[in-house]
């Protein structure tokens with residue numbers, strides 16, 4: 001009798017061990033997970049720990065992960081995590097086996113009701129604890145974000161409306177003495193520090209001052225008109241052709257060039273107002289009489305497009321700050337493999353490079369990308385010709401699809417390869 005019970009239990013455990021994550025998934029309370037078709041992964045909140053994307057189950061690789069809490073490569077471990085079982089305890093282990101195989105624990109190993117109650121209590125306590133932790137993380141993140149937005153707003157408010165940025169823009173765009181349009185929200189900060197990395201000799205993680213000099217300061221505004229960020233472009237009027245300083249990263253062996261533009265506070269969901277906006281009670285709002293919208297990634301390129309346009313009175317000109325904010329997030333399933341580009345992995349083996357696809361991520365929030373005023377009927381997107389072509393084409397297509405879902409007619413203007421509109425303008429005399 002004893003021998004049969006043991007044998008039945010061994011078989012039961014053996015069977016449970018052979019169950020794959022793919023088979024067990026349907027039997028376990030995993031909650032609503034999204035299938036990411038490219039990777040074959042299922043992603044979402046952990047049924048126990050919560051979060052947004054912290055929980056990943058990969059049936060193809062027979063692996064699961066709850067970021068920061070636990071992970072494993074078997075269905076029994078996954079069951080234990082989502083059911084709050086402790087695999088070191090014999091009865092919990094059998095319970096996990098039962099959950100993955102869908103069979104009852106063999107006789108002689110029925111769970112004690114007090115044990116079951118204690119387990120339910122442990123699970124509830126873990127849920128409460130994780131909820132409290134998540135709420136605190138959210139609060140801290142909000143406080144941090146608001147503080148960063150305040151600092152960015154202050155940076156713009158303290159900058160000078162008249163200053164070197166006008167000379168910078170004139171040198172970049174107006175070599176042939178065209179009249180530059182008035183861009184009332186661009187400003188200059190004469191003493192702007194470029195921080196880069198941390199001082200390794202200092203245990204407090206003090207940022208390193210790499211360079212200090214004048215910078216053009218532009219605000220980022222939300223559709224509500226609220227200023228939530230700023231965009232900085234460092235200027236060096238002596239350095240042709242871009243009139244920006246050359247900043248080298250001292251931490252790279254060959255001193256790689258660093259970007260001379262930075263953003264502070266919040267950028268996503270906002271835009272840099274250039275032409276066709278007005279100020280009201282500290283808010284910067286788009287002119288509701290203008291029904292056409294022209295936008296590019298950069299300030300210079302968008303102003304160049306405005307000049308090429310004749311600075312139309314029916315048009316709002318705004319920069320997105322970067323391509324991500326212009327295009328918005330992509331549907332992961334639309335990801336494409338770059339036709340030629342390869343990148344060495346950790347072992348030096350060249351691997352295909354993936355490019356974000358042209359399909360917008362469904363169910364985006366307005367905070368995910370730049371929003372166009374709802375009354376706009378015509379949109380012109382200005383591409384940068386000097387960025388990597390495959391990904392730029394995909395990003396611009398995504399921007400177009402995203403924005404025309406609002407009902408406007410959307411067009412994309414492409415400069416000749418290797419150039420942007422600011423370059424073209426610098427080469428064309430007035431009137432040609």
Ligand SMILES: [Zn+2]
Pocket residue numbers: 046047048049050055066069070081
């Ligand atoms: Zn978890």
